[in-house]
């Protein structure tokens with residue numbers, strides 16, 4: 001078994017003269033839930049994009065289950081077990097929730113070219129879709145057209161779509177952003193109920209949600225890791241309180 005699900009080695013990313021991520025070495029254990037926090041502009045999304053493959057790092061390496069994926073294209077990382085959410089544009093709003101999940105399931109399946117049978121007739125794909133609906137709390141809305149879903153429900157669907165490829169590692173950039181306080185509560189419960197064997201790396205702006213969901217927290221400040229610790233250690237750390245909470 002690999003020692004880490006995701007690892008970065010001295011990862012740096014600069015945009016011209018701007019050093020967005022500087023020498024970040026992280027190791028996230030299989031099954032761990034890691035939350036990345038830090039003030040605006042700290043480099044969280046940039047680090048995330050280097051891990052997902054959206055950005056090529058300026059220097060350093062990214063490893064997935066000990067395999068160097070630094071030069072693997074973003075779309076190929078899905079096949080290696082890395083999942084992430086995509087914006088709403090990947091969703092067909094004139095189809096139902098279930099149909100969207102069936103389409104996505106076929107996209108990940110070699111049988112997608114067999115057009116002579118209806119999607120639902122492949123039992124294992126049907127099972128996978130029903131499991132996603134249950135996992136993500138959308139089962140009661142399965143037959144609803146996506147255009148009639150609330151914003152929060154669409155975010156749930158995005159998460160279900162990301163789970164469709166059976167990722168071993170799931171990357172979530174501010175999954176609760178834009179949700180109302182009560183939707184946030186619901187969504188963080190859904191995340192918390194995800195299968196424990198999926199390694200989670202997420203950025204979360206809401207410190208209470210972050211500390212509640214995380215096994216470990218990484219704090220970024222000006223592109224660098226200033227602390228890697230348990231939620232309890234993060235709450236106690238004076239430097240973190242100063243840079244993140246703006247008080248000592």
Ligand SMILES: Nc1ncnc2c1ncn2[C@@H]1O[C@H](COP(=O)(O)OP(=O)(O)O)[C@@H](O)[C@H]1O
Pocket residue numbers: 015018020038039040041042043044045046047
């Ligand atoms: N594509 C880009 N081109 C130029 N500068 C960028 C780009 N993306 C991010 N930055 C800069 O990198 C720094 C870190 O940004 P970001 O990773 O988005 O921070 P965070 O997600 O922590 O708020 C910021 O100064 C931001 O302006």
Ligand SMILES: [Mg+2]
Pocket residue numbers: 044045046
């Ligand atoms: Mg960001």
